[in-house]
Amino acid sequence: MTSESKYCRNCGAQVTNKYCENCGQRTSVYKVSFKETINDFIDAAFSLNAPLFITLKQLVVNPGIVLREYLEGKRKKYYKPVAFFILTTVAYLVIRSAIGFDPFTDTVVQVENTQNNQLLTKARDFMLFNINKLLFIFVFTLALFSKLFFSKRYTLAEYLAISFYLTGIYTLFTTLNLFLVVWVSKEMQLLGIFVMLVYFIYAMTSFIKTNKIVIIIKSLIVFFPISPM
Numbered sequence: 118m119t120s121e122s123k124y125c126r127n128c129g130a131q132v133t134n135k136y137c138e139n140c141g142q143r144t145s146v147y148k149v150s151f152k153e154t155i156n157d158f159i160d161a162a163f164s165l166n167a168p169l170f171i172t173l174k175q176l177v178v179n180p181g182i183v184l185r186e187y188l189e190g191k192r193k194k195y196y197k198p199v200a201f202f203i204l205t206t207v208a209y210l211v212i213r214s215a216i217g218f219d220p221f222t223d224t225v226v227q228v229e230n231t232q233n234n235q236l237l238t239k240a241r242d243f244m245l246f247n248i249n250k251l252l253f254i255f256v257f258t259l260a261l262f263s264k265l266f267f268s269k270r271y272t273l274a275e276y277l278a279i280s281f282y283l284t285g286i287y288t289l290f291t292t293l294n295l296f297l298v299v300w301v302s303k304e305m306q307l308l309g310i311f312v313m314l315v316y317f318i319y320a321m322t323s324f325i326k327t328n329k330i331v332i333i334i335k336s337l338i339v340f341f342p343i344s345p346m
């Protein structure tokens with residue numbers, strides 16, 4: 118078989134190069150093998166060039182670059198915002214249940230047998246059972262507030278993508294913080310909120326390169342109404 122007569126195994130388009138010009142799949146694809154599956158897994162999970170690793174590293178080191186480049190069109194380089202958010206949420210839920218931590222127990226125990234307590238318990242149960250939905254509400258609220266207060270040149274949809282990234286990092290901090298909360302003290306939950314606030318200010322000042330003081334004040338305004346989450 119000469120290279121001119123090859124067809125893409127994914128979309129059927131005629132291919133002449135290493136990758137299909139129509140869909141981007143490798144042209145040298147044959148039967149699924151263990152080697153290919155293992156290589157794909159290693160590529161996706163551990164490779165320094167994998168979108169997940171680059172996205173994670175850059176969101177911590179220089180969030181502004183990820184946010185600007187993603188919005189400007191570098192979609193393939195980075196792990197998708199919603200996928201990133203889902204991955205970190207799953208990691209949080211898995212680790213939380215693995216170490217058997219209930220984030221709301223401690224605050225409720227002290228006000229036993231009062232009317233307030235019943236309300237708190239109900240609120241707590243609601244939050245525990247709806248944590249995924251609440252995180253989604255958090256993401257949308259963050260996007261809406263960002264659109265209202267920060268640069269108007271970005272659309273609500275763009276702020277939504279940013280919110281998914283930033284909430285993903287928030288969830289990751291919260292996941293790591295679980296270990297401190299369990300092994301050191303419950304008060305460490307406040308540390309989680311504080312770290313997120315600092316990160317949010319850091320991310321927004323690195324994303325929007327105008328007056329730093331203005332961005333810091335706006336970050337505080339946007340963050341505080343939604344921080345009790």
Ligand SMILES: [Zn+2]
Pocket residue numbers: 125126127128129130137138139140141142
């Ligand atoms: Zn193709």
